Amino acid sequence: MKLRLNVNGEIRSADVRPAELLLDVLRENLGLTGVKPGCRHGDCGACTVTVDGLPMKSCLMLAVEAADKTVETIEGLQDSPVQRAFVEKFAFQCGYCTPGFIMNSHALAHLHPKADKATVREWLQSNICRCTSYEEIQEAVEAVLSSGQPTSRMMN
Amino acid sequence: MEIVGKSVPRKESLDKVTGAATYTADRIEPSILHARLAVSPYAHARIVSLDASAAQNAPGVLAVLTGDASEVLVGEEIRDRPILARDRVRYYGEPVAVVVAETEAQAQWAANLVQVQYEPLPVVNSPAEALHPDAPILHERLKEYEKSEDVVSVPGTNIASIVHVIKGDIERGLAECEKIVENTVSFGPSDHAAMETRSAVVQIMPDGRVFIDTSSQAPFAVKKYMARYFGLEPGRVIVRTLFVGGAYGGKSSVQLEPIVYLASRAVGGRKVKLVNTREQDITTSPVRIGLQAKVKLGSTHDGKIKAVQIVYHFDGGAYNDKSSAIALSAASDCTGPYSVENLHCECLTVYTNHVFPAAFRGFGHTEMTFAIERGIDALADELGMDPWELRMRNAIVPGDTTPTRNMLNSSNLGDLRTCLERMRELSGWEDWKVQQLNDHTVRAKGIACFWKNSSFASNAVSGVILLFNQDGSVNLETGVVELGTGSKTVLAQMVAERLRMSVDRVHVKFKVNTLDTPEHWETVASRSTFFAGRAALKAADDASKQLIAIAATVLRADPDDLELGDEKVFVRADPRVQIPYKDICYGYRYPNGNSIGGQIIGRGHFIQRWMSPLDPATGEGQLGPEWNVGAQAVEIEMDTRDYSYRIVKAISVNDAGKVLNPKGAFGQVMGAMAMGLSYASHEGFDYTDEGILLNTTLRTYSVLRYGENPEYIVEFIESPCLDAPFGARSLGEYGLISIPAALASAVSRAAGVRMNVLPLFPETIWRAKDGGSV
Numbered sequence: 001m002k003l004r005l006n007v008n009g010e011i012r013s014a015d016v017r018p019a020e021l022l023l024d025v026l027r028e029n030l031g032l033t034g035v036k037p038g039c040r041h042g043d044c045g046a047c048t049v050t051v052d053g054l055p056m057k058s059c060l061m062l063a064v065e066a067a068d069k070t071v072e073t074i075e076g077l078q079d080s081p082v083q084r085a086f087v088e089k090f091a092f093q094c095g096y097c098t099p100g101f102i103m104n105s106h107a108l109a110h111l112h113p114k115a116d117k118a119t120v121r122e123w124l125q126s127n128i129c130r131c132t133s134y135e136e137i138q139e140a141v142e143a144v145l146s147s148g149q150p151t152s153r154m155m156n
Numbered sequence: 157m158e159i160v161g162k163s164v165p166r167k168e169s170l171d172k173v174t175g176a177a178t179y180t181a182d183r184i185e186p187s188i189l190h191a192r193l194a195v196s197p198y199a200h201a202r203i204v205s206l207d208a209s210a211a212q213n214a215p216g217v218l219a220v221l222t223g224d225a226s227e228v229l230v231g232e233e234i235r236d237r238p239i240l241a242r243d244r245v246r247y248y249g250e251p252v253a254v255v256v257a258e259t260e261a262q263a264q265w266a267a268n269l270v271q272v273q274y275e276p277l278p279v280v281n282s283p284a285e286a287l288h289p290d291a292p293i294l295h296e297r298l299k300e301y302e303k304s305e306d307v308v309s310v311p312g313t314n315i316a317s318i319v320h321v322i323k324g325d326i327e328r329g330l331a332e333c334e335k336i337v338e339n340t341v342s343f344g345p346s347d348h349a350a351m352e353t354r355s356a357v358v359q360i361m362p363d364g365r366v367f368i369d370t371s372s373q374a375p376f377a378v379k380k381y382m383a384r385y386f387g388l389e390p391g392r393v394i395v396r397t398l399f400v401g402g403a404y405g406g407k408s409s410v411q412l413e414p415i416v417y418l419a420s421r422a423v424g425g426r427k428v429k430l431v432n433t434r435e436q437d438i439t440t441s442p443v444r445i446g447l448q449a450k451v452k453l454g455s456t457h458d459g460k461i462k463a464v465q466i467v468y469h470f471d472g473g474a475y476n477d478k479s480s481a482i483a484l485s486a487a488s489d490c491t492g493p494y495s496v497e498n499l500h501c502e503c504l505t506v507y508t509n510h511v512f513p514a515a516f517r518g519f520g521h522t523e524m525t526f527a528i529e530r531g532i533d534a535l536a537d538e539l540g541m542d543p544w545e546l547r548m549r550n551a552i553v554p555g556d557t558t559p560t561r562n563m564l565n566s567s568n569l570g571d572l573r574t575c576l577e578r579m580r581e582l583s584g585w586e587d588w589k590v591q592q593l594n595d596h597t598v599r600a601k602g603i604a605c606f607w608k609n610s611s612f613a614s615n616a617v618s619g620v621i622l623l624f625n626q627d628g629s630v631n632l633e634t635g636v637v638e639l640g641t642g643s644k645t646v647l648a649q650m651v652a653e654r655l656r657m658s659v660d661r662v663h664v665k666f667k668v669n670t671l672d673t674p675e676h677w678e679t680v681a682s683r684s685t686f687f688a689g690r691a692a693l694k695a696a697d698d699a700s701k702q703l704i705a706i707a708a709t710v711l712r713a714d715p716d717d718l719e720l721g722d723e724k725v726f727v728r729a730d731p732r733v734q735i736p737y738k739d740i741c742y743g744y745r746y747p748n749g750n751s752i753g754g755q756i757i758g759r760g761h762f763i764q765r766w767m768s769p770l771d772p773a774t775g776e777g778q779l780g781p782e783w784n785v786g787a788q789a790v791e792i793e794m795d796t797r798d799y800s801y802r803i804v805k806a807i808s809v810n811d812a813g814k815v816l817n818p819k820g821a822f823g824q825v826m827g828a829m830a831m832g833l834s835y836a837s838h839e840g841f842d843y844t845d846e847g848i849l850l851n852t853t854l855r856t857y858s859v860l861r862y863g864e865n866p867e868y869i870v871e872f873i874e875s876p877c878l879d880a881p882f883g884a885r886s887l888g889e890y891g892l893i894s895i896p897a898a899l900a901s902a903v904s905r906a907a908g909v910r911m912n913v914l915p916l917f918p919e920t921i922w923r924a925k926d927g928g929s930v
């Protein structure tokens with residue numbers, strides 16, 4: 001079936017099977033490979049995107065469910081405070097978990113700009129990083145939360 | 157130094173925070189075909205019959221291959237593994253068939269239709285079971301298999317390899333001891349769980365060239381082994397690797413590539429892609445090795461260790477691949493960083509019905525360190541001595557020899573005593589005894605030391621090419637794979653330092669392509685900064701000579717009078733006389749148009765001198781150039797009602813030789829510590845008695861998550877290794893090695909029971925303490 005998706009501010013169309021995951025359609029049909037599969041069961045968070053501003057594991061959502069919603073992937077973020085903080089704080093090594101962590105943190109900073117440690121923890125526990133000690137990620141996220149900068153500068 | 161020693165952000169930073177960094181499975185092309193595996197649901201069974209017809213006829217399917225697709229046996233040390241199981245399966249998750257179809261969903265659908273009838277066989281579920289006299293023999297043809305020259309197997313048993321490391325006279329040593337303790341440790345295999353699962357893409361060209369894209373730490377090893385396994389010309393096997401999403405040793409094995417090669421061959425060489433599902437990455441692809449070990453330590457009353465006797469039974473899994481090499485590496489450093497005159501170590505790698513092992517951070521050293529350090533703690537207990545003091549008293553120093561009988565000096569050995577001194581202060585070790593915080597909470601500390609020499613092929617090579625651009629900037633090419641360790645950034649720092657230019661002007665090529673990238677043996681064993689670093693410095697010197705030669709002509713000066721600085725060549729005595737690189741690195745053009753020179757290309761290579769394989773009968777030999785050391789401590793708070801505990805603090809003091817990129821170095825060590833804590837506290841495979849693996853997802857195989865991390869304290873001391881670039885010792889694996897032992901030490905002290913198993917679940921502690929054996 002034909003599906004129209006609003007992704008990163010663009011209307012894109014894709015030919016999909018109804019059973020297809022948002023994760024696969026973003027990657028395979030739209031070439032947005034910044035969205036990473038890590039488990040396809042909702043366990044790792046590598047595939048996190050935002051849907052109507054809320055973080056969503058794209059492996060837990062059918063593509064058709066995203067039809068009338070606004071989807072944002074890592075490719076839609078440019079020079080955002082979260083991205084800059086991740087670079088400055090050395091908050092990644094292999095970088096595979098990074099798009100998911102950034103999208104999750106980006107949504108967090110939007111929705112709870114004054115989030116306390118416990119809230120940050122609750123949010124970020126849904127993602128796994130196997131390379132860093134998490135301390136670097138914590139520093140990056142806290143730097144953004146405390147700086148009070150607006151969190152997004154969309155590409156379009 | 158201006159650039160080396162600075163926290164330069166990794167060169168690929170922007171790629172990684174924008175989603176632009178591509179990994180092997182991100183290669184998405186419409187014409188690509190997809191492969192999926194059908195795997196064994198038994199740990200050990202005979203294949204009675206196999207019917208692929210339903211799969212063959214499923215929609216979109218182009219080919220279904222089973223064991224008879226190839227008679228080739230693969231494996232690094234022993235060629236004992238069929239590419240797809242033939243007649244028999246030897247582990248749960250072993251590939252039995254591969255399906256090629258137009259889409260991944262079709263391939264998966266068809267893989268589920270492959271009908272196999274199995275006859276279950278008795279299962280070997282641990283090294284002890286493997287060595288039982290009545291154990292089923294897993295490889296009856298062990299004798300006939302092709303093996304590396306230094307592998308000694310015992311055909312007719314499950315012993316894939318046996319090695320002895322012997323020094324001094326163990327009988328006399330033990331006789332001289334006033335105190336002898338024996339301690340046994342055991343833990344099963346566990347997973348690397350890199351966030352990127354393994355994947356490979358293979359295409360065979362009409363002229364026979366084979367293109368392999370693979371998520372590998374060792375593209376050059378893939379090239380070598382694929383050529384060897386299939387009788388291909390190495391030059392016609394072209395292996396390419398992009399970014400790798402975490403590896404930790406697990407991606408240095410060659411496993412998916414031969415399967416996908418057969419799959420591509422079956423469909424006329426078309427491009428076929430296989431991406432492991434998470435479940436298959438855990439069950440089918442290689443894992444971290446398990447171990448059962450007995451350590452006997454003897455000392456004088458005042459704690460001078462006189463004799464060490466060790467027996468290792470490594471869980472080599474269903475196929476040997478790298479396991480005997482990992483075991484050998486462990487045996488070569490089996491005493492830990494202590495000076496021991498009399499040593500006897502017997503090291504067996506045995507076949508079991510577990511998934512076979514790959515390298516894992518530490519290459520056997522995390523495992524052997526757990527064994528020796530738990531023994532040292534037991535000895536301290538028996539002697540009634542402070543465990544720090546016992547370690548300090550026996551710490552290895554220049555002038556001692558290694559178990560492999562190499563003489564140590566202050567360059568090839570890190571400074572353990574200083575690490576221990578610093579650790580004492582950082583951990584507040586004077587209060588090392590258990591503190592009662594309230595009626596059910598105690599606080600306890602544990603300490604452990606590590607050392608490691610890297611083992612690699614004695615002729616392992618590393619090369620670097622530097623290509624100048626017209627604007628005077630330089631492109632750096634090396635076969636080091638960027639796994640996340642930041643090695644390529646560190647190499648760029650070295651080149652920038654040596655060529656006196658800004659690190660922003662050194663461009664790094666991230667993709668490795670065996671066709672045009674100089675070989676770097678394997679991106680393992682923390683060898684990148686050392687080997688590729690030496691090669692990079694040589695290449696920089698080569699380029700600098702060429703720059704000076706042409707500048708000498710243009711400036712009409714003696715080359716000896718010239719120096720490099722700020723991307724220019726200038727006359728030392730009169731820096732106003734100068735010429736920028738950009739005017740000479742692509743040849744120099746005189747005002748009248750005449751030109752000389754050409755593009756400057758710097759070349760450098762490195763091979764470590766005097767390496768030799770170990771003699772399997774005595775353990776004599778030299779596997780690597782330097783023994784790096786450190787001391788680690790863990791502090792926990794335990795609830796003594798249910799033995800649950802919280803890790804409060806983890807501390808590591810490493811001898812870094814020289815810290816090349818401080819933030820990068822801290823990140824490396826802290827990340828490794830986190831992995832060590834995760835693995836020691838939560839991670840382990842849960843096998844049924846039938847050898848079926850139960851925890852095959854990231855929900856059931858749990859790893860440390862955000863917020864579960866303790867406070868980390870990392871400190872470096874710098875006692876240089878003279879052979880290494882800028883004196884830098886390697887760090888990549890060293891944050892992990894003794895963390896499990898340090899955690900076990902703290903947990904044991906808190907619970908008041910010696911914990912010698914991993915992972916340290918509260919339940920396991922409770923059983924050891926109150927409920928009998930585990």
Ligand code: FES
Binds near residue numbers: 037040042043046
């Ligand atoms: S791939 Fe979606 S949570 Fe792991």
Ligand code: FES
Binds near residue numbers: 092095096640
């Ligand atoms: S940076 Fe590798 S998994 Fe997070």
